[in-house]
Amino acid sequence: MKSNSKGEWKSWGKALFLALGIAIVVRTFLFSPYVVDGESMEPTLHDHEKMFVNKLNLTNRLSRGEIVVIKGKEEYYVKRIIGLPGDTILMKNDNLFINGVLVKEPYLSHNLKLAKQMGSKLTDDFGPITVPKDKYFVMGNNRLYSKDSRNGLGYFSKEQIVGESEFVFYPFSQLRNTK
Template structure:
């Protein structure tokens, strides 16, 4: 092998090493794809859709209504933040109250209609419960079929939040922000 070929291989190896290093840093610390599994967030997110998750800038400032990815013991979950630390959360007659004030959940309108057609409520009555310090109360949008803070996941610790959902990127025909 001549010197020119060796230098060219060395240059390519260096470039590939840098590219893989950047990809590793971006995927580990900044953004990562996530596959939605199950129907607990329908119709907002559908089974097998691929979403981009923002892992960067995870601060103490999570907002009510944000869709997040939660690290579970055996699997990850995608849910919506309902209650922030210190909030008093209650559902009465299929209406959500946060700290005694009615909280409109427009993203539930389609599921609420389906539940009414079945002769049931979308979200069973519970509470009031107070979300502990440094924890969050989460629920799926498909309340009839969601494992969440009401029934199995319990309160979510900030350390268990992997990231915030930003947008659906697959299927390509349905690219959209997740809200």
């Protein structure tokens, strides 16, 4: 009895081709793994951590506070959306005001404490600035060491936003949601 008939090889080939096609579609349009590069999102995300990014239906979900992956001119960045199109942003004494309203940033508590211990501010004062139509203003959580919309990267369009961070999957001991 032949265990590897021509029909069996053909069946395996179709299954492999289908699985590869599904994997390409999922990675291209739904979810992708990304590696955090640098310390600009510390302590929320750490250098070399691997995370899954949701690419599905972004235009309806982009909101202030979301962690996103952005395609820059030469590389990808992981940042937090701070300002939406049309927002007026003011930073004064480590307090963020958007459209004149104080915005709480609980994800900064650790870094704010460290900055105060060093006798400095976490975020230099700036603004007011108005985010242009169809653009987003982003910053890292580790603002003393973050290249972002304030200092060189500028604004980003929704087409440049690859997806929003869902969860860290590696290292396995640090598995967690990033929402």
